[in-house]
Amino acid sequence: MKTLKLSELQLDTLAEIFNIGIGSAAASLSEMINEDVQLSIPSVSCLPVMQASSTLTGDQSAILSAVEQHFSGEFEGTAFLLFPKGESLELVRRLISSDLPLEELSEFEEDALKEVGNVILNACFYTISNMLDCHLDGDIPNHVQGSCQEILGRGDGDIDEKVVLMLSMTFSIPSGDINGEISYMMNVKSMQNFLRIVDTYLTQIIS
Amino acid sequence: MHSTTRLSTAAFDLLNVGVLIIDQQCCVVEWNEWLSKSSAVSAAAAKGQRLDEIFPDVVRGRLGQAITHALDAQLSSTLSSAINRFVFPLTKFDGSSLQQVPIAQSLLIKPIVEAADSYCMICIHDVTETVKREGILREKSNQLQKLAKDYEVSEQRSRGIIESSLDSVLTFTLEGLVQSLNPAARGMFGIADEREAVLSIFDLLPELSVKKDIGVLEGLVIDVSNGWPKLMARRIDGVEIPVEYSVSYVDDLFYTMVLHDLTEREAVEKRLKRLAQYDGLTGLANRRLFTEVLATTVMRARQHGELSALMLLDLDRFKSINDSMGHEAGDELLSQVSSRLEGCFRDDDLVARLGGDEFAIVLNSVGGSRGAQPTDSVSMDVGVGFVTRAAERVVGVFSEPFNLQGREVFSSASIGIAMCSTDTESEARLTKCADVALYAAKDQGRNNYQFYTENLDKACEIKLGLENNLHHALKNRELMLSYQPQISRATGEICGVEALLRWRHPSKGNISPEVFVPLLEATGLIQQVGEWVLSEACMQRKRWQASKLLSDSCPMAVNISGKQFNGALLDAVRKAMGDAGIEPCMLEVELTESTLMEKTQETNALLNELSGMGVAISIDDFGTGYSSLSYLKDFPVTSLKVDKSFVIDIIDNDSSSSIAEAVIALAHTMGLKVVAEGVETQQALDVLSRFECDVFQGFLFSKALNVEDFECFARQQHWQSLMPPVSSGPSNNVISGH
Numbered sequence: 006m007k008t009l010k011l012s013e014l015q016l017d018t019l020a021e022i023f024n025i026g027i028g029s030a031a032a033s034l035s036e037m038i039n040e041d042v043q044l045s046i047p048s049v050s051c052l053p054v055m056q057a058s059s060t061l062t063g064d065q066s067a068i069l070s071a072v073e074q075h076f077s078g079e080f081e082g083t084a085f086l087l088f089p090k091g092e093s094l095e096l097v098r099r100l101i102s103s104d105l106p107l108e109e110l111s112e113f114e115e116d117a118l119k120e121v122g123n124v125i126l127n128a129c130f131y132t133i134s135n136m137l138d139c140h141l142d143g144d145i146p147n148h149v150q151g152s153c154q155e156i157l158g159r160g161d162g163d164i165d166e167k168v169v170l171m172l173s174m175t176f177s178i179p180s181g182d183i184n185g186e187i188s189y190m191m192n193v194k195s196m197q198n199f200l201r202i203v204d205t206y207l208t209q210i211i212s
Numbered sequence: 213m214h215s216t217t218r219l220s221t222a223a224f225d226l227l228n229v230g231v232l233i234i235d236q237q238c239c240v241v242e243w244n245e246w247l248s249k250s251s252a253v254s255a256a257a258a259k260g261q262r263l264d265e266i267f268p269d270v271v272r273g274r275l276g277q278a279i280t281h282a283l284d285a286q287l288s289s290t291l292s293s294a295i296n297r298f299v300f301p302l303t304k305f306d307g308s309s310l311q312q313v314p315i316a317q318s319l320l321i322k323p324i325v326e327a328a329d330s331y332c333m334i335c336i337h338d339v340t341e342t343v344k345r346e347g348i349l350r351e352k353s354n355q356l357q358k359l360a361k362d363y364e365v366s367e368q369r370s371r372g373i374i375e376s377s378l379d380s381v382l383t384f385t386l387e388g389l390v391q392s393l394n395p396a397a398r399g400m401f402g403i404a405d406e407r408e409a410v411l412s413i414f415d416l417l418p419e420l421s422v423k424k425d426i427g428v429l430e431g432l433v434i435d436v437s438n439g440w441p442k443l444m445a446r447r448i449d450g451v452e453i454p455v456e457y458s459v460s461y462v463d464d465l466f467y468t469m470v471l472h473d474l475t476e477r478e479a480v481e482k483r484l485k486r487l488a489q490y491d492g493l494t495g496l497a498n499r500r501l502f503t504e505v506l507a508t509t510v511m512r513a514r515q516h517g518e519l520s521a522l523m524l525l526d527l528d529r530f531k532s533i534n535d536s537m538g539h540e541a542g543d544e545l546l547s548q549v550s551s552r553l554e555g556c557f558r559d560d561d562l563v564a565r566l567g568g569d570e571f572a573i574v575l576n577s578v579g580g581s582r583g584a585q586p587t588d589s590v591s592m593d594v595g596v597g598f599v600t601r602a603a604e605r606v607v608g609v610f611s612e613p614f615n616l617q618g619r620e621v622f623s624s625a626s627i628g629i630a631m632c633s634t635d636t637e638s639e640a641r642l643t644k645c646a647d648v649a650l651y652a653a654k655d656q657g658r659n660n661y662q663f664y665t666e667n668l669d670k671a672c673e674i675k676l677g678l679e680n681n682l683h684h685a686l687k688n689r690e691l692m693l694s695y696q697p698q699i700s701r702a703t704g705e706i707c708g709v710e711a712l713l714r715w716r717h718p719s720k721g722n723i724s725p726e727v728f729v730p731l732l733e734a735t736g737l738i739q740q741v742g743e744w745v746l747s748e749a750c751m752q753r754k755r756w757q758a759s760k761l762l763s764d765s766c767p768m769a770v771n772i773s774g775k776q777f778n779g780a781l782l783d784a785v786r787k788a789m790g791d792a793g794i795e796p797c798m799l800e801v802e803l804t805e806s807t808l809m810e811k812t813q814e815t816n817a818l819l820n821e822l823s824g825m826g827v828a829i830s831i832d833d834f835g836t837g838y839s840s841l842s843y844l845k846d847f848p849v850t851s852l853k854v855d856k857s858f859v860i861d862i863i864d865n866d867s868s869s870s871i872a873e874a875v876i877a878l879a880h881t882m883g884l885k886v887v888a889e890g891v892e893t894q895q896a897l898d899v900l901s902r903f904e905c906d907v908f909q910g911f912l913f914s915k916a917l918n919v920e921d922f923e924c925f926a927r928q929q930h931w932q933s934l935m936p937p938v939s940s941g942p943s944n945n946v947i948s949g950h
Contacts, residue, residue, distance in 0.1 A: 033273075033274065033277055036273060036274070037274065037295055074288075078286070097294075100294070100295055113292065113293060113294035113342075113343075113346060114294065116290065116292030116293060116294055116295075116318065117292045117294040117295055119290050119292060120274075120290055120291060120292040120294075120295055120296075123289050123290050124274075124277075127278075127281050127285075127287045127289060130281075130285060130287050131280075131281055131284070131285045131287060134284075134285040134287075135284075135285070140286070141285060141286065141287070142286045142287075142323070143281075143285070143286065143287035143288050144288050145288045145289075145290060145320060145322070146288075146290060
């Protein structure tokens, strides 16, 4: 199991960058929901996959609803937007003003969730790509459901080779807060590439 | 063009999704056939145009952002139909409505990098049908939800109704297995809530059973049009309770039964029955119960030879006690009489109050052997003996006075008894016999009991017949007066006439006053007849005055019955005298001793009034009543009539002779005239003359005569020869009256 240690500076920088990206996502979402949406990312951390059990719920076996979006380019991996299952439905309900029965997540609700995930993740990607001046391809989002381990454990490659960049995110809507989590899962090599790009950016700023 | 390109182009236009590709300037580079058809914008028209010129207002917001993301950052996006349903203005032909309808869309935006150029592909999916299906599904889902909720509510309501019902409701299968009991049912059968034991309806209602072959419950009555069928139910603790039930099928799957506990109701019914059967005042059985019991008694006598007896009892002169002391005292008397009566009989006997002062007692099984058919004479003797002793007891309890409102009052009863045996035809007949016996008891002077015999029947019949005839006798001129002369010892002349009432019955001939006068009194005709007698007697007296047959000092004596002796009498007397036009001195009223003894206060007043009018008053049947002599000094009486019983055997019987002598002496001492009735022999006349009796009346002189014969008698004066020599003495002065 490999670990990657990020410096304080790197973590702070990432937080800054993501907050900017999140800001525009918030604007889009506000339009979509017709409510004033505030998004914020209080913290960033980097962990091995096995350790990266969700901070959303205390219960490791809790079912999460997630939008995953694969990305490639100068670094590759999968971005996740994670919600506890109930909260995701709540969000969707507000989006499409539906009063569907609890357990049903129809095709439309899935689509709506995917779109929300898409908005947020793309906003982040866009910001990263612009500010760090790097090239990324973002794939079409998918909806997945399961425990945190199950969700993160999918995909190709050796799990031990992967690390997760975790950003906890807070959705603040007048009708009540929703807590979610953004995770970027990459293999170590990609992460190292990513970090190099971050450093480059920092250097440019300082000088 | 290259064949692959041609194929690709063909394929591109055959796609059933809309595809357009724009370049970095947002100009349309590719536009497929599907999109042309749906947008009415041809590929030729679209290519080279900016997308936001082809569709103004479309490329903004989410779509705009997505396009930017794709062109600038190679990021893919999805626009869900749920949030962005009609991004592009697209339509299609709908077969079912025969119209162009808008197309609901789901978009996919992907970046394409070709050499160094960025392009953006927009893929448009028609999700109209999905939307529609979604809508229907949702609608159905809502309906189902509503139905489920309504059902839930309805269930709760039904359950609530049954759970809260005060009636016991239970369900059981066709085999009798109890499925459910509501709280009321659990209470009724004493089943604790926690008890989950398997119960069979046959445990709870043992009178039901299973029809072996069919498996359907036997004995279960479904039709309640005649009221709910009744059963005995058994509680878990073994106690049996009376219940009524109604039952119905439910879908041939199980029975539903509703039960009412009848314990309370039966208790109430019992109380009501009691109220309906017993007399409120005395607590004795009432007429209704008596009738029922009597019917049973007669039946048992006829069928099983059980010897019984019926006693009918009337309180003597109850009405006069009620009138003089008031109804409260009357009720008190009835109560006390009832207690004493009950004490005379066994528990098995029924003592009933029929109403008023009428009582009836049914004595069951008075000793004749059971099963003896028909009742033999030995059994009858035993029975009669038993009943006689009972009757004696009853007469006995009246010997003690009753305490009413602080006063001691004596009462007595007349009792009629009829034996009930195998020979008894019916209750009606039995009652009639007892009634006849009662009548006879009253006739015998009351305060006694009489057993029914067939002779009584005859006597009774006769009496009843006469009663009926009497009503018409006056109208039919069957009643008439006969006149008997009274002869003075002193003058030897007629000094008075007694008017006597006679009844000549058209078929039965002359009927004795001893027979019909009581009937007159009993029927109340006495008032009317009495007035007629007074009136007729006065008229006749007038005629004889006019014809100078009698001297003015010769009064007409008229008998006044106890029933006439009231205030109305005064008016009758005045009217009779007035109408006839006679002086009061020409009229004398005769009252019996017993009449005068009955109501002393009123008596005094009436006598004084009569005396005040100037009418003479005579005491008839003197010496026969239970009276005290002290009244003689208080009542304004003119003369005494010695009862014929003392006169008839005055010769043979020393006592009679002594009494007659004493009465005459007593009367003289008090200044009263004495008349001897029933003078039939010369010897009697002589003796009475010796005793200085003032007036004689009897067959020796004449029987009662009609008008013609009397006038004849008066003129011929044949009696003179009988008269003793006129003697002198101070007693002679008495005749002229006072």
